[in-house]
Structures are given as structure tokens and as C-alpha cells.
Amino acid sequence: MSSPSPAVPPRFGVNYTPRRGWFHAWLDLEPQEIVEDLAAIASLGADHVRIFPLWPLLQPNRTLIRRRALEDVRTVVDLAAQVGLDVVVDALQGHLSSFDFVPSWLTSWHRRNMFTDSEVVSSTADLVRALGAELAGAPNLIGLSVGNEVNQFSASNHPDPDPLSVEQAAQWTATMLGAARESLPEGLHSVANYDAAWFLDDHSFTPDQSGTLGDATVVHSWIFDGTGQRYGGRSYETAHRGEYYLELARGFSPVPERPLWLQEVGAPRNVLEEADVPWFVTETIVHALDVPQLWGVTWWCSHDVSADLADFPPLEHTLGLFDAQGRLKPAGEAFRDVVAHGHETAAPAPRGRAIDWPVGPEPLLRRGAAAPGGAVFEAWMEASRAEERPTIRVVREEVELAGGDTRTGGAAATRRVD
Amino acid sequence: MSSPSPAVPPRFGVNYTPRRGWFHAWLDLEPQEIVEDLAAIASLGADHVRIFPLWPLLQPNRTLIRRRALEDVRTVVDLAAQVGLDVVVDALQGHLSSFDFVPSWLTSWHRRNMFTDSEVVSSTADLVRALGAELAGAPNLIGLSVGNEVNQFSASNHPDPDPLSVEQAAQWTATMLGAARESLPEGLHSVANYDAAWFLDDHSFTPDQSGTLGDATVVHSWIFDGTGQRYGGRSYETAHRGEYYLELARGFSPVPERPLWLQEVGAPRNVLEEADVPWFVTETIVHALDVPQLWGVTWWCSHDVSADLADFPPLEHTLGLFDAQGRLKPAGEAFRDVVAHGHETAAPAPRGRAIDWPVGPEPLLRRGAAAPGGAVFEAWMEASRAEERPTIRVVREEVELAGGDTRTGGAAATRRVD
Secondary structure (H helix, E strand, C coil): CCCCCCCCCCEEEEECCCCCCHHHHHHHCCHHHHHHHHHHHHCCCCCEEEECCCHHHHCCECCECCHHHHHHHHHHHHHHHHCCCEEEEECCCCEECCEECCCHHHCHHHCCCCCCCHHHHHHHHHHHHHHHHHHCCCCCEEEEEECCCHHHHHCCCCCCCCCCCHHHHHHHHHHHHHHHHHHCCCCCCEECCCCHHHHCCCCCCCHHHHHHCCCCEEEEECHHHCHHHHHCCCCHHHHHHHHHHHHHHHCCCCCCCCCEEEEEECCCCCCCCHHHHHHHHHHHHHHHCCCCCEEEEEEECCECCCCCCCCCCHHHHHCCCECCCCCECHHHHHHHHHHHHHCCCCCCCCCCCEEEEECCCCCCCCHHHHCCCCHHHHHHHHHHHCCCCCEEEEECCCEECHHHCEECCCCCCCCCCC | CCCCCCCCCCEEEEECCCCCCHHHHHHHCCHHHHHHHHHHHHCCCCCEEEECCCHHHHCCECCECCHHHHHHHHHHHHHHHHCCCEEEEECCCCEECCEECCCHHHCHHHCCCCCCCHHHHHHHHHHHHHHHHHHCCCCCEEEEEECCCHHHHHCCCCCCCCCCCHHHHHHHHHHHHHHHHHHCCCCCCEECCCCHHHHCCCCCCCHHHHHHCCCCEEEEECHHHCHHHHHCCCCHHHHHHHHHHHHHHHCCCCCCCCCEEEEEECCCCCCCCHHHHHHHHHHHHHHHCCCCCEEEEEEECCECCCCCCCCCCHHHHHCCCECCCCCECHHHHHHHHHHHHHHCCCCCCCCCCEEEEECCCCCCCCHHHHCCCCHHHHHHHHHHHCCCCCEEEEECCCEECHHHCEECCCCCCCCCCC
16 A cells, blocks of 8 residues: 655635626626625635636637736736635636537637647647746646536537547647646646546546646536436435545556545535535535545535526526625535634545456446446445445456457556555 | 609718727727727728627627627727717627627527527527617617628528528518617618528528518628639629629519618629729729619728638638728728719619519529529629619519429519519
8 A cells, every 4th residue: 555645734715606797707807896706715714716717708719819818817816816815727618517618710610629620729728828828927826727627528428529539638638738837837737527537438538637647636526427316415425426536536646646636516406405505515525535635625616606697507506605696605604614624634544445446458448337326436335334435446457348359458557556 | 663762872881890809809999999990991981880799798698798898889889980980780790701609608508599499589689679779879870780691590501500481580580670670760770691591592581581671671792602703803793793782682672762782792802813803892882883772882891800810711811991900902992982983973873674583472482593603693794784784673473383383472472563
């Protein structure tokens, strides 16, 4: 068993959804409103926010990166510093709360593959570099995240997916992270893939990529992924879903000290009763604190989407720690209290025994076993219930496939041996 | 033969393409730059501009119409007044120079039919009304145009077309024009359909709609529609293409005095030699002046698209009367001179004999005959060459279809008898 790295206290943050106008607030940046929102977030004991500038506003033409849009991002970072918050800037939106934000030079008559077209990729990297250059020197900048969940544009269930290979997905991710690194050598840069990367067998963004590219392994844990539906809102599984996901991520860490980041987790009311939300907030964070190498937890989200805005999935209107008028909700009180508790919690001991996840040599195989309802998920939960504090071991040994075919791991497959 | 209405001098204008940042200039409105552009346009003798706010900026969420975006439109209208220009405001962009601008609440996961979904139509009408309310009282406002070329979103050659019936297209157009009329009772409101409405047999936006809805019949005459390719750049046909189109439009006028508006015409270098551009500008406008009931000619466009902006069809970089540095081009000199000539030209006599366009009782039938290369187009050009100054008569009589089937015109079919 590897030794854990020296304990670094985990960080607590919030994904910042502007109270007035949602992310359309970027069109009419009002520093006073922003700083009020950020001060409210800081009042909960959070130390950072994740912010989401919109791609079509930053880069309305492929070769036009707007100076003022960059300055607006820097303004929000500086406003956060005023209230003592660090910031992670998500570099490509992309996709937020069911809405796709893709510039006109990539849609319709100008439709090209976002991930593989060389002009598109090079121009997208230019945007990441320009953001990095604008943010260089901001003392409260944590780093850039490639996302939000841009991998969904390649998912087979997207209305108009961009096909690409595993190698191309890795290449694209490395290019974006390289651009971030070039302009911000010191930052903590990450890729913000959503669940498909972990659980969809046909998805070209893979756990290996999430686990090895960038400076932390990021997971977005949403219990509407089947966990809530299958096991119930107030269930053991929903309470431990985030912790499980972090341990799953650890299975792909090339070194034991790689940071694990619960970058998005929220309390969706389509599978949670309103009365159970404070319980869910508390349980989720308490159990995440039992994960060594936890970099931090960033809650989704700060403010409810106003009922004045149309066409959101209903649950998006209720995910906030504050409501659309800026009033603290019970979820926010629970977050504040568990963050205070977190600040006093000792670093966790190393995890207990490993549940095997036999992925075979091909990382594309058998991802479904780790999804809610899958064998790996269920075995982990059973061991957890037995207080074994399980982790996950990714097993890449030769596996027998239907028809007697066998495959062995290639040179690229890192075999984890605890 | 009907008598022409008392002659009203035709108007000359320019479609305004901002010199810096193209239409993305709306994101960073710089009044000083705008007024410089507009003063340059006014210096050519133009009396009006057509302007194009972008839909996703005005209405980023279905129920969020941005106050500042409305104010920006009003600002540009007021700046135009400062330099003596009237303004037509295009209410829905929509589509400009190959780029689609559709808000995120209508694309991808939120894809709905733009023309027939009742929530979408009602919200779109709200935007038209909001624009009208913002512009009410502007003494230099001509009216609103529904466009630009929004009908392309229903065209069978669009990458992702919205299907609808002829009745639905008429209903949608009437709804938008009704919203314009409600908020601006005095304005000249029009629908800015592109060629497909006139020449594509399967298109649900029809000549009848363009000819009867709104306060003027609008045509957008582009010689890259086959005219330039088939007959040559410096040909009789390219010189008379605009005039022909206006006469074609007249064929659907329910009353003789209905205004006819050459709302877009430009000099595309993919079918014109650079040296022939001044000739084309002059010829196009001189021949348009020979059309009774001409409301005006609005040239496309004011300023070249900067070479710094990517992914435009190459010809879009050279359509300006001014270059991207604001320098007057030979095309602009020709425009200025022919406008001066136009101000001294007497009202034209009534047109000569009519070329029949046998559309049958169904307006969807046989539109192709009027397109470049079609029988109606060629017969008109032949009569024009013979100096007969022909017009077009739309013939809706019973026609014999393949297989001996016949159809007769219904009550809605207006039979034009000269």
C-alpha cells in the first residue's frame, strides 16, 4: 500500500451562477452585483469559486478574441479577491445546465468537428492562451479548467455529436491543457469531463485521460445519473456517491499523491425530497472528507436560476445555496456548517481494501460496471456499508472476451498494484 | 393599364456592416466608431441605412430581452439621426453572411421549430414588440424588417431546416409584422425573404406572401444566384437583374401603388471582375430607377469585412462601398455618382407589355421558370433588350398538369388583369 502524501487541508468552494441573469450576466457585467454574490458565497466559509465565461462572447469569430470579454473575466477574478476568494476559470463554455453555447463559426453552415479540425483546435487553444495571459499575475487564481463538460459534444446521445477516437480525445485535451500551462505555468489545470467519460463504453474521453492529464482528477457527481432513481433519494448510495466517485478516480492515478477533486456536486430535487437536501449536503461532504488526496469540493451551485428565465430543466431552478433573491437556503446553511466542520477534520487514514474494476487492457471496455447499478458500484457500496472504507483497483490484466478472443494490456496501460 | 401612383422620389440607402468587428460590434458598442461609419455612408448621398442587431444578444434566454441591447439599437438609430440618416431595423438575426445567429434556447438540446412552436413564436413576437417600443418616437425610423432572410431556416438546403407549410409561413410572417405594427403603427414594415421564396418550388415562404404581407414588397437581388455564372459578369442580364426582380415582385402586388424595394443588392466578386464593379453599381441602380413604384435601393454593403475575421466566404470581404480601413472604393464612388443622378431623374413612365408567368392556381408551382435561365427570365430579358421595358403578369389560370389533371385558382388567388 502506498503511503499518502503529507496531508493538505481540502478546499471548499462553490460553482458561481450569477443571481441576476444567470451566465447571460456576462453580457452586462455589473461589478456591484457580482461582488455581492461573491461576498455571500465567502460568508459560507468557501475559499474559492469556479466561474464560467461563455465561449461565444469571448470568441464570436474564430479569429476575434474580444479584449473586453477577457477583461470582464479578469474583473470577476479581481472582485473575488476583494472578498477573499480564489478562482478557477472554466475556459470553454460550451455547455451549461442543458444549454449549448457554441459560437456561430462552429454551427450550421460552419459546422466542423470541435475536437479534430486543426483550425478549430488551434483557434480554441488560442482562446485558452488568451485567457491565461489575461489572468496571469492574479494572486487568487487557482488555474483553468477545460470545460464545462465539453466532452458531451462527443457523446453518442448528443443531438449532433462530433465523432473522434480515444487518441484524438487525448490529443485535444492535452492541447488545451498545454495552452493553459503555457500561459499560466503555475496554475492547477484540469479537464472537467462529465460522467460519460467514466461510465459510457463508447465514449472517447476516458477515465485514463481524466486520471492522467492535467494536475488533478476531476469528477462531477450527480445523483440523477441513476443513483437517486435506483436506490432512493435518502439512501446510503446517494450519501456515498461522491466519495465512491473520488475513489474510482483514484484507481487511475499514476502516482498516489495525485489530487482528486469533486468539482461539481449538487442536490437535484428530481431525486431528492426538499427536506432531505441538508442531509445530502452534509453527508456528501463528510464522506468526501474521508478520501485521502481530496483536493477539494466545489458545490453546484451558488444561486438558484430565477423563475423568470425559461426552458431550464426544472431542477436547475432549485440547486442554489442561495435563492434567486440572494437569501440563504437550508442547503446553504448545511454547506456552511459542514465546511466549518471540515476545517476541523483531521486528514483521513489511507483507504481500506480495493474493489477490483476489471477494465481489461482497453480502457473503453466495461466502463458500465462502475456506473450506478453496476457490479463494481454495488461491491464498493457493500464494502463501504461494512465499514471497510474501500477504494478501487483498476485491473487491466488479460481478459477473456466472448468467442474466446483475448486481449492484453499494451505499453500505455499502467498496471496499478497496491 | 393602371395609372402609376403620384411619383415619390426613390430612396437610396446602404446596409450597414460595421467597419470594426462586423456585427460582433454590438458586443462592444463604440458610438464614436459607429457615427464615423454612418457619416461616411451619409457622405455618399444615402438617406437611410438598414441595421442588424443580433438575436442571441437581444434575447439570450427566451424570456430575457436585454434592456441594454435594446438601448444599443436605439443608440445607433439616434446616431444615424445625427448625420441625417433614416433607419430600417432588421428585427431577427437570424442569419448574416453565411453565419447563423440562433439563441441557445433554440438549438441543440433545445431545438424547436422556429416558425411553428407556439412558445417560440410568441416569444419571438415579444422581441419584435420590445424593439418597436424602444424605437417608438425616433423621428428617423422608417420601420422594422422581419429578417434578415429568416426564411432560409426553412429552406430544404439548410443544414437543419425547420419544416412548415405555406399557411404556417404566412401565419408566422403575419404574426411578426403584426407585432411590429402594434408597437410602431406608423412604420413601413416588411419581410426580408431571400430568393428561395421566389424561385424554389418546395419553399413555404412564397411570392404571394412577399407581395401582400407588410407595407412593401422586398427583394434581395444577388447575381451569384446563377445570373452571373450563366450569362457572364458584364452581361445584359446582370445589369438588369435587379430591375427584373422588382418587376417580378410587381406581378404579385394586390394594388398598383404597392411599393417595391430592392432591399439588398451587391457586387459579388465571385462572378464580377473587380474592374466591372463600378459599371455594375451604376447599371443596377439606373435600371432600378426605371421601375415605377420603386420605394428605394439599399446597397449591400457599407464596409468590407476585415481580413482579420475568419471563415467568411471570400466574396464577403469585398462587398463594401468602403474598405475595412474606411477608405472609399471605386464601388462607393460609383454609388455616390449614380445616387446623385437618381436625385435628378424623372419618375419613370408605366412599364410596357407584360411577360406571362403561368404559376397556375397554386403559387408553389413553377417558381423555377422565373429563376435565371428559366423561360420567364429569358423572355423578359429578350423583351427588355428590344427596349419594350417589360413587366410580369402572374397567370393563375387553370393549368394542365401531367396526366390530364387540372387545377383551378381558388378564392384566394388574385387574378391580375392589366
